[in-house]
Amino acid sequence: MRSGHRCVPYCSARRCVRVRSSDNRLDIPLGLEHTGTDKRHKRGSDHDRASNPAFCVITVTKRRSPISVSQPYSSAAPSSGPALTAASLLEANDLCVFRGDRLVLDGVSLRLNAGDAMLLTGPNGAGKSTLLRVLAGLRKPDSGALAWQGQSIFDDRAAHAERVAYIGHQDALKPGLTVTENLHLFARPGASMAEALEAMDLLPLADLPARLLSAGQKRRTALARVLLAQAPLWLLDEPSLGLDSAAITLLGNAMAAHRARGGVLIATTHVPLPLDNSCALDLPGATDPRSFAAYEGDEA
Numbered sequence: 691m692r693s694g695h696r697c698v699p700y701c702s703a704r705r706c707v708r709v710r711s712s713d714n715r716l717d718i719p720l721g722l723e724h725t726g727t728d729k730r731h732k733r734g735s736d737h738d739r740a741s742n743p744a745f746c747v748i749t750v751t752k753r754r755s756p757i758s759v760s761q762p763y764s765s766a767a768p769s770s771g772p773a774l775t776a777a778s779l780l781e782a783n784d785l786c787v788f789r790g791d792r793l794v795l796d797g798v799s800l801r802l803n804a805g806d807a808m809l810l811t812g813p814n815g816a817g818k819s820t821l822l823r824v825l826a827g828l829r830k831p832d833s834g835a836l837a838w839q840g841q842s843i844f845d846d847r848a849a850h851a852e853r854v855a856y857i858g859h860q861d862a863l864k865p866g867l868t869v870t871e872n873l874h875l876f877a878r879p880g881a882s883m884a885e886a887l888e889a890m891d892l893l894p895l896a897d898l899p900a901r902l903l904s905a906g907q908k909r910r911t912a913l914a915r916v917l918l919a920q921a922p923l924w925l926l927d928e929p930s931l932g933l934d935s936a937a938i939t940l941l942g943n944a945m946a947a948h949r950a951r952g953g954v955l956i957a958t959t960h961v962p963l964p965l966d967n968s969c970a971l972d973l974p975g976a977t978d979p980r981s982f983a984a985y986e987g988d989e990a
C-alpha cells in the first residue's frame with residue numbers, strides 16, 4: 691500500500707542531465723534552477739558555458755529536504771507581445787513529479803521560444819511521457835511552475851488546452867469512424883482537411899474506417915489531427931512510432947512547417963528524428979530499485 695505521505699529521498703546522489711543545442715540559435719535553451727539544499731551545482735560550470743555557449747549542463751540532485759510548492763508563476767509580468775512572437779513561449783521552472791512514491795522528475799526546467807524544438811530522450815521509465823503530460827496540462831506537477839508567455843498555465847487550463855496539440859503512445863482513433871470523420875472531431879476553424887490529409891499522405895485512405903488501418907496509417911492519422919488542431923504547442927510522444935521512412939519524411943516536413951510558422955514542439959523519441967536545429971533534454975533513468983508498492987496509487 692502506498693504511504694500517505696510523499697516519500698522524499700534523503701539520498702544525496704547527484705544525477706546529471708546534459709542539454710545541448712545543435713546550433714547557437716537558442717540562448718541558454720534549457721536550464722535547471724536547483725532549489726534544494728545543495729546550491730553548489732547550479733546549471734553548468736562556468737567552464738562549460740564559456741567553452742561552448744550552446745551547451746549547458748543541468749544538474750538534478752535528489753533532495754535532502756521536502757519539496758515546497760513554488761510561488762504561482764503568474765506573478766511574473768505577462769508578455770505584451772503578440773502570440774507566437776514573444777520570447778519564452780513555454781517556460782517550465784523546477785518541475786518535480788512523483789509517480790507513486792518515486793520522484794520521476796526532479797527539478798526540470800526548460801525554456802522554448804517561437805520556432806524552437808526540443809527532443810526529449812532518456813531510457814524507458816525516465817519520465818519523458820510524464821513530462822509531456824505535465825507540459826500539456828494533463829497532470830499537475832507536485833511542485834514547480836509552468837507558464838505560457840509568462841502566465842501560469844494553471845490559471846486557465848482550458849486556454850492551455852486550446853494551444854496544445856498532444857499525441858500520446860495511443861493513437862486514440864474511433865475505430866468505427868473513417869479517417870476523415872476522426873479528423874473532423876479535432877479540426878479547428880480555419881484548418882484545411884485536404885491539406886492535412888495530403889501532408890500525411892492520407893488522401894487514398896480518407897474514407898476508410900480507422901479499424902482497418904495499419905499501425906503506421908493510424909499514426910499518420912493521429913499526426914494529421916495535430917496539424918488540424920492549429921495549435922502553437924506540439925507535444926509529440928514518440929511521433930515516429932510505426933512510421934515508414936516516407937512517412938518520417940512527411941513528419942519532418944510537418945514539424946519544419948510548424949516551426950516556420952512560429953510554433954514550438956517537444957517530441958520524445960528513442961530514434962533519430964528529422965529535426966534540424968533542435969535542442970535535446972536527456973532525462974536520467976531510475977537508479978533506485980523499487981518494490982511494487984512504490985507504483986501503487988498513481989493511475990493518472
Ligand SMILES: Nc1ncnc2c1ncn2[C@@H]1O[C@H](COP(=O)(O)OP(=O)(O)OP(=O)(O)O)[C@@H](O)[C@H]1O
Nearest residue numbers: 789790813814815816817818819820985988989990
Ligand atoms: N500509472 C502509473 N503509476 C505509477 N507509476 C507510473 C505510472 N505510469 C508510469 N509510472 C512510472 O513513471 C515512470 C516514468 O514513466 P514514463 O512513462 O513517463 O517514462 P518514459 O520515459 O516515457 O518511458 P518510455 O521510454 O518507456 O516511454 C516510470 O518509472 C513508470 O514506472
